[in-house]
Amino acid sequence: MAKVDLAPFDLAGMLEQLWLRELEEGGGYEVCCIPFYAYGLALGDVVGKSGSDTVDSLISKSGRRVLRVFFAEPRPSVDSRSALRSAVDLAGLLSEWNGDRLAAIDVPDISVMQPVFDSVQSEIQNGTAFWEWSDAKNFRSA
Numbered sequence: 001m002a003k004v005d006l007a008p009f010d011l012a013g014m015l016e017q018l019w020l021r022e023l024e025e026g027g028g029y030e031v032c033c034i035p036f037y038a039y040g041l042a043l044g045d046v047v048g049k050s051g052s053d054t055v056d057s058l059i060s061k062s063g064r065r066v067l068r069v070f071f072a073e074p075r076p077s078v079d080s081r082s083a084l085r086s087a088v089d090l091a092g093l094l095s096e097w098n099g100d101r102l103a104a105i106d107v108p109d110i111s112v113m114q115p116v117f118d119s120v121q122s123e124i125q126n127g128t129a130f131w132e133w134s135d136a137k138n139f140r141s142a
Helices: 081-090 114-126
Strands: 002-005 015-018 020-022 029-031 046-049 055-060 065-071 095-098 102-107 129-133
Touching (some): 002 055, 065 114, 114 129
Antiparallel strands (some): 002 015, 046 055, 095 102
């Protein structure tokens, strides 16, 4: 386990905890969870960490991406959170939720994503849901 300082991503004073697995060959640590807030990291990436158990470098990318979907309050009468969960399950994707308003979805292959996007499209158009790719910004350490 290690922490990512989120200050370089305009979230000063916040840390995100990531599950890591130490690699035997070549050193480094494999990211074993789907990051919610840290940019430039995804499941399976290999990172380095400092003596204070803080991720301080990205060694290699896994080729995966993270799609984040945020659901704003108040919720509309047609709430697409269950449709998103179903689309993710049907596509065979991994996901994690932070409460019931922020989803982080592991994307090993972009070609399976259309039903996932379609499941929340009306809320995105109405401004009650927002999405971003975690690789919209490169990973940086503080």
